[in-house]
Structures are given as structure tokens and as C-alpha cells.
Amino acid sequence: MKLVVAGKGGSGKTSISGTMARLLGRSGHTVLAIDGDSNPNLALTLGIPAERMDSLPTLSRDMLERSAEGTRLKMSLEEVCATHSVPGPDNVSLLVMAHPRHAGTG
């Protein structure tokens, strides 16, 4: 299942998406949570300490190649996750699109 959780800042969307990710992991799903907002809150909501995020390489456009759809990943998603995601509790891993200090450079 591919799910987007959207909402205004302050609506509680990150608490909801993070909690949902953990609960789905607990019920036997393999969950990839993607932080599309360049803020560290999803990590905290998942129970991943903020300092774990500091050493994480960000996803960059170098990982993409042209395709009929526009772009696609050059490598498999598993390979991307192996180097770019952080494992969290309950079988959830987290992929962050860009760190706040890199925001806008992706």
C-alpha cells in the first residue's frame, strides 16, 4: 500500500503518519516512512532519536536517471534504503528527503 498523509502544518499529520507507521509495522507490515517535509519531526514521532539523523546521507538527484515517466531510481529501492534509511522500532524504516540544512538543494 502506498499512502500519502497530507495536511497543514500543525494539523497533527506527522503525529498521525508516524503513529500509523509504527502500528502498521506492529501488525506485521514492512513499513517505509518517508519524510517529505525536511523537518526532523517524523523521526521523533517514530521514536528515532534526532542525533541518529545527523549522519544520514540525503537522497540526491544523482540517484535518478531519465525514463519515459520523467525519472526513475538508478538502483533498486532496497539499495537506496540500505545506504540512506534509518531503521526504527516496529519494523519501520525512515527515509528523509532532505535535511533542514540542505533544504532546497535536492
Add this chain to the structure above:
Amino acid sequence: MHATVRSVIEAHSDAPEDVCILDTEASPEHLSRGTAQYAETMLVVVEPYYKSLETGRRMSLLGKDLGIPRVALVANKLRDERDRAAVTEFAEANGLEIAGFVPFDDTLPGAERAGEAPLDFAPDTAAVAAIDEIAQREAGGNGRA
């Protein structure tokens, strides 16, 4: 950045037991550039007041325009029956679906202060139970457990 997100979601497994959750502010720019193009479901989190509902309505329309098969509201921070009725009325008037209702949770600020996940800080709240119900329903009970 948008191309990267889109490519990751596209590459993610379609198997029902594999879940990919994208948390996004979902500005019109994000969505119109196709970030959510490969998503099956978009949940739009709203609070029970007009400005939030109106933003949620616009986000929902964007999601539908993008062709996301299921777009539904999650009503959050509900303090009483009146809040619930306000969201229900708004959704009905605008032809929007509601995926579920989450009550106001006063343990959240405490979790934030402690730097902990809401689920670890206070796992037995009514809000967590409501979120669980929504999550399992959306996932269609496809967990391995």
C-alpha cells in the same frame, strides 16, 4: 527533490503487506509536480475549524485531480460531538469521504517535550486507538501478524 520522492514511491513494492507512508505538507506545488502520482490513498488530516477544513478540501481536490484512487479526510483533535459534527457536515457538503475521527490528545505536548514517540510516551490513549483503527482499515488487514 520532488522527482526523487516520486521515483521512490514509484519503485516501492505494491504488495499489500509492504506499506509506504509519505508524510508531506502537500503544498499545491508538491502535489502538482507529481510527488503523489503513484499513491493509492491520500489521507488529508484536518482540524475541526473552517480554515483547516478549507485547506483540506483544496488538498483533497488536488489529490483527486492527480488521479489518486482514494482521497479521504482524517478529522483530528476533536474535543466533542460538536467538532465531529462540524467535520461531518463539511465533508458531506463538499462530497468528501472521512477515513476516521481522532480525538484531541493532551498527552502529545508531553511526548514532544520528552522527545519521545507518542506511541511510546502514552500508548493507551483514545487517539492512538483511533489511529490504529484507521491504519488497519486502510491497510485492509494485510499484515503478516
